[in-house]
Amino acid sequence: MRTKSDHWQKTIQAHIKxxxxxxxxxxQRKINIYQFRWWQRRFRKDETKSLKTKPGDFLRLMPDSEPQRDRKSGIQLYFPNGIRVEIEPGFDPAALRNVMAAIQVDQANPL
Incomplete structure (x- = not known):
């Protein structure tokens, strides 16, 4: 039997996807938004506690397969709090810096 926590983890993952x-x-799913946000915050707190990196540390990114030469899109970054950033070829580095700074602020002040 699944626990409430398992149910909400799967629900939040479905939301991210x-x-x-x-x-x-x-x-769309007839879910109480306040209950959804409560579980979202709970999981964020749990994830934050389990993170081993300090703010400003970098994580090594390793591709999961050989690069696809014919890929038309750039890369996607997925963060533990559900934020996804797509970086297209020819992106503006200054805009990316602003986005990353906003994400850091968002993670420092979760919902």
């Missing part, structure tokens, strides 16, 4: 806003996802 859906690409929808939390409000749209909850409306």
């Amino acid at each position: 859906s690409g929808l806003s939390a409000a749209a996802f909850c409306r």
